[in-house]
Amino acid sequence: MKCKIIIPSTLALAAIAGLSFLYSGLYPMGADVPHTKLTYWVLETLRERSIARASSKLQIPDLNSPAMLLAGGADYNDMCTSCHLKPGQQKSDMSQGLYPQPPNLTKDTDDHDHSHGDNSDIDQAARRQFWIIKHGIKASGMPAWGLTHDDERIWAMVAFLKKLPQLTEQQYQIITARKGNSGMQH
Amino acid sequence: MKKINLKIALTGIALLLVSSTVFAHDRSKHKGKQEAPDCEAMKDMDHMDKMDPVMMAMMEQCSDEHDDDHEHGDNDHEDKHDDDHHGNDEHH
Numbered sequence: 001m002k003c004k005i006i007i008p009s010t011l012a013l014a015a016i017a018g019l020s021f022l023y024s025g026l027y028p029m030g031a032d033v034p035h036t037k038l039t040y041w042v043l044e045t046l047r048e049r050s051i052a053r054a055s056s057k058l059q060i061p062d063l064n065s066p067a068m069l070l071a072g073g074a075d076y077n078d079m080c081t082s083c084h085l086k087p088g089q090q091k092s093d094m095s096q097g098l099y100p101q102p103p104n105l106t107k108d109t110d111d112h113d114h115s116h117g118d119n120s121d122i123d124q125a126a127r128r129q130f131w132i133i134k135h136g137i138k139a140s141g142m143p144a145w146g147l148t149h150d151d152e153r154i155w156a157m158v159a160f161l162k163k164l165p166q167l168t169e170q171q172y173q174i175i176t177a178r179k180g181n182s183g184m185q186h
Numbered sequence: 187m188k189k190i191n192l193k194i195a196l197t198g199i200a201l202l203l204v205s206s207t208v209f210a211h212d213r214s215k216h217k218g219k220q221e222a223p224d225c226e227a228m229k230d231m232d233h234m235d236k237m238d239p240v241m242m243a244m245m246e247q248c249s250d251e252h253d254d255d256h257e258h259g260d261n262d263h264e265d266k267h268d269d270d271h272h273g274n275d276e277h278h
Contacts, residue, residue: 066243073243163240170227174244177223 031099040100047137052124055131060123063159069175072160075153077176080105083141086176088169098141108165129158223247 021027035043062068077086083094083102095102109125133154134146145154160175167175225248234241 064239066239066246069239069243070247167240170224171231171240171244174223174225174227174247175240177221177247179220179222179247 031097034099051128051131054135055127056124058127058130060126060130061155063126063155063162065159068156068159069163071153072156072158073172073176074178075149075157076160076164078178079145080157086169087164087167087172094141100140102141105161105164106167126158126162129161130154133157 034040076084081089082092083098084105085092085095087106089106095104130151132142134144134149134151136142136144136146164172223244225244228244228248231241231244236242236245
């Protein structure tokens, strides 16, 4: 009998407390104040589990073609470096100001200071990158490039990202130089 | 007067809708960002495997560059370019 009163009462109090906090405006929303560890873990887990589930069935094309590297490299240089940097660049206004901080893609994934879920599988890491580029991530600053770019172009960027951590500044410049014939036609 | 304002507003909305459909991210929008690859830097990369996709991509970029040079009548380095083309043909 007591349970029938205590459990609903506790749930109601918790709901009232949660709504009160929500409407109080006390949570700091500025990008210059990090989330609490608990909030960060919840959001990161939510993100990684969602991406892993949504991307698990994607079919990966051959990512070793030089034409894909050239097409993806030129697009990366135009669209991504302001946040995700390029060889020889340590930071930018965007890489410092965004929260969560965009990963430095010139580094191997092991060197990133956030979780990528279970990406020990290289193929799953490629699927994850494709999905993120195509669909973006809510409230992170990462846009959904799939609205304006077809899958072929996005896979080309994934192909380039696989090689990016090993590229020197000179190699990066040569591969990303856009001469008007980036290899892939649309 | 109100009808005129309404027409202007409707025309504006229609123009916005039409322009949004052509706002795809096209490569032609990058024409102002074109730059030449620094192929001279490849001279210091002799240790690279020529079957490596990165090396093959760079060779493709720079072989195109050399082709462009020929088209512009730059014959001063003809022997060097010929050598490069022989190297590239093996991997294309």
